Amino acid sequence: MPQAARWGSKVASRVATAVPREEAASATLISGEACAGGWLLDESVRGRELLPGFVHLPRLIPPASQQALLELAFSVAGESRTQGQSGGWYRQEADEKWSLNDGTKARFWDSISRFPTGFRELGIALAKLAARDSAELRGPADAFDPRVGALNYYTSTGRMGWHADDYNFAKKERPIVMANLGDAGEFGFKLRKNDPDQSVRLNSGDVIVFGGRARDLVHAMLRVHPDTAPSEIRAPGAVGVRVGRTSITWRDVGPEDGLTFNSDERLGLTVTENTLPKYLPKRGGASRGAACRGCKASSTVDGQYCQKCWDAWGPQQQR
Ligand SMILES: O=C(O)CCC(=O)C(=O)O
Ligand SMILES: [Fe+2]
Incomplete structure (x- = not known):
């Protein structure tokens, strides 16, 4: 079985069993033809438009779905921790030990076909939910067709500097959709480089979407608030491992935009003729x-x- 399909079936079945009955009663099942297992989202949550085209939906993703998504992220980014292959979130140092591929944080992205069934549909659903509360997002969300999934992991000291997302990492006319899991993070943002800095705390289960006039939002992960993950969220994997902060972004972009697959190339870990x-x-x-x-x-x-x-x-x- 090809790797993507193998992971798809494994994680989808975990997602299906991770959602308890009580929560199913209070949340809406986002279902779709390809959304095996489904994802629970709290559709009663309304977005706050922090800037035209930049919407924050606090706690849109209920805890059981947070846990399932976190497991999905750790599975996909840990999948190829094998010498000679893409290292996912990890890279092997000269002493053969594995460490996070970007110091105090780790980054991974690849074609959405490498993610389990239903992942793409979840990104589309999140974009549409955000667009209910932003006229600016309606067009970009309607056309949104995510083709890349990107996973960031931050330790308690992980940060990301100020930047706007390149057009080779998300089309100019499409939104960027992000889910936040585990520890809370202070997300810096401003419309333009010289505007005053603003920030919003993103808690586990929060979703942000920026597009339209906010597509070039200048943003940063200023700091992680350590040990603030909800008590019911557990780190997938070994007991005692810290949950940390994970962000997942859905991106509508492809090779025609100059995207290089996969993240190892962009991080300078491997060089191919496409880099x-x-x-x-x-x-x-x-x-x-x-x-x-x-x-x-x-x-x-x-x-x-x-x-x-x-x-x-x-x-x-x-x-
Ligand atoms: O993890 C975050 O909060 C920010 C991620 C981000 O800006 C990116 O991956 O381009
Ligand atoms: Fe970014």
């Missing part, structure tokens, strides 16, 4: 002769790419 120059790891030493593979400039720093193409990769390092 964009700006994601190549920086090295020193100028060399002349070959034209730059990125922009055809005549001088390259390593025989392949020019300094400008190397430098374009730099800002990604701050993430």
Whole structure:
């Protein structure tokens, strides 16, 4: 059985059994043809539009669905912790020990086909629920067709610097949909770079969506509030492992937008012929002769790419 299908069936059955009866009575089952098992969402939650096109839906995802989603994230991002393959959230150091692939945090993304059945439909449902409370989001949410799932894991000291999401990581005209699980996080945001910083606390089960005029929202994960996960949420995996904070984003984007698959390439962990120059790891030493593979400039720093193409990769390092 192909890997994606294997994981799909495994996680979908876990999701189905994770939702208790009591909760089923008070929440609405979002179902769909491909949504085996279904996801429970509290549709009575209304969104707060923090900026035109930026909506926060507190506790939209009830605890049982939070737990199921967390297990899904840990399963998918831990799937390929095998030497020679994509390391998911992990990478193997020289001493052969596995560690998170981005220091105090970890990042992973790949085609939505690698995620279990129902994951894509959940992203679509979340976008539509947010659009009830933002005229700005209606068009972008109607057209939303997520093709990539991205999973971030933060330890208690993990952060992400200020940035706007590139168009090669989500189409310009489509929203970015994010679910928050585990420890709460302080999410910094502003419409433009020079606007005053604002922040909102995102608790486990909260969803945010930004699109339309807020598609280029400048945002950051300022800090994690350690040990604030709801008591009923458990870290999947070994007993005693901290829950930490996980964010899941659904992204409507594909190779036609210049997306490189998968996250290992963008993090500079592996380089393939598809890796964009700006994601190549920086090295020193100028060399002349070959034209730059990125922009055809005549001088390259390593025989392949020019300094400008190397430098374009730099800002990604701050993430
Ligand atoms: O995890 C978060 O809160 C932010 C994630 C994010 O901005 C990203 O992955 O681009
Ligand atoms: Fe982002």
